[in-house]
Every structure is written in C-alpha cells, then in structure tokens.
Amino acid sequence: MENAASVLVGSGLAQLDEGWSLRLTAQGGRICRAAGAGRGMREVPGALRDDLTGRELTRAPLTLPASIFDPAHDAYLDRVRRRAERRSRRRWWQRWSR
Structure with missing residues (x-):
C-alpha cells in the first residue's frame, strides 16, 4: 500500500x-x-x-502510520479469507450437486 x-x-x-x-x-x-x-x-x-x-x-x-496501515491490512486479509471460504463452499456444493 x-x-x-x-x-x-x-x-x-x-x-x-x-x-x-x-x-x-x-x-x-x-x-x-x-x-x-x-x-x-x-x-x-x-x-x-x-x-x-x-x-x-x-x-x-x-x-503510513500504524493507525492507518494496520486496519487496512487487516481488512485486506479478512477479504482474502472470506473469498477463500466462499470458494471452498462453492466447491463443496458443486461436488454434491452432481
């Protein structure tokens, strides 16, 4: 950033x-x-x-001061984690729907 x-x-x-x-x-x-x-x-x-x-x-x-950088970094990592969770759920659903 x-x-x-x-x-x-x-x-x-x-x-x-x-x-x-x-x-x-x-x-x-x-x-x-x-x-x-x-x-x-x-x-x-x-x-x-x-x-x-x-x-x-x-x-x-x-x-950037830590008060700006840290929350932005944490929000980015949260988005990455949520995206990975959505993808894994989608794959699980696709396996069982065939």
Whole structure:
C-alpha cells in the first residue's frame, strides 16, 4: 500500500489529505477515466500500462502510520479469507450437486 501510494503521490497522480485519504488529482482522474472508457475489466490493466508508458514515475517519501496501515491490512486479509471460504463452499456444493 505504501509503495503504490508513494508512486501515485510522487508522480502527481494522487494526493494525500491530512486524514491520510488518497485522492486522484485531475491528471490521475483523466488517466483512470481514459483507461476504463469502453473497456472491460480485463482490459483496464493493459490500458493503464499503455497510458503510463513513457511517464516518469517517482516515489514520494511516505510512511503510513500504524493507525492507518494496520486496519487496512487487516481488512485486506479478512477479504482474502472470506473469498477463500466462499470458494471452498462453492466447491463443496458443486461436488454434491452432481
């Protein structure tokens, strides 16, 4: 999270406010909208890569405080765990429904 945020902020594509909320700048918003315009979700990463090719990406010195990082990290791990549980239940149901 810190690496991604530091690149976005350092490259002028996003900014952090006093409450550590990350917001896209006008330039970052244009790139995001252009990448998603008329494309499916699977095409967006490639479009973003194409839009960012040749752009100098720099890192801002950024260290998230534990009060921000820890809850975000825990929420991410919870989502991963719930996704794995849903997949295992789906597989169980598919085995018995055949």
